Amino acid sequence: MPVYRYTPANIPCKLCGDGFDHQQNAGDPTLVACPKCGQAVSRVLAQPVNTPKLLKPLSISSAKQAGFSVLKRTSNGDFEKQ
Ligand SMILES: [Zn+2]
Incomplete structure (x- = not known):
């Protein structure tokens, strides 16, 4: 599960400083x-933080060119090829 960094509108925040990880x-x-x-x-x-592969996101087209199957997660939790 990825961790995202959030920053508050007004920095520094008294409670969360310059931001927090969620x-x-x-x-x-x-x-x-x-x-x-x-x-x-x-x-x-x-x-x-914990998903290095997402640091450089591949576009779908370049992934397909590289020979990968691109799977898309559907709303019911399954994956479908796109
Ligand atoms: Zn805050």
């Missing part, structure tokens, strides 16, 4: 408010 599934909605202080937060892009 673990979430890729399909989960992005947090819009700090769970500690409630102020608006924005997700920092491209910094998943």
Whole structure:
């Protein structure tokens, strides 16, 4: 499960400093408010901590060119080829 970095609108925040890490599934909605202080937060892009393969996302077309099958997760949890 990737960990995303969030930064509050006003830095530093008394409760969460310059931001916090939040673990979430890729399909989960992005947090819009700090769970500690409630102020608006924005997700920092491209910094998943424990999923290095996502550091350099491949486009679907380049993945297909490289011979990979691209699977898409559907809403019911299955994967389908696209
Ligand atoms: Zn905060």
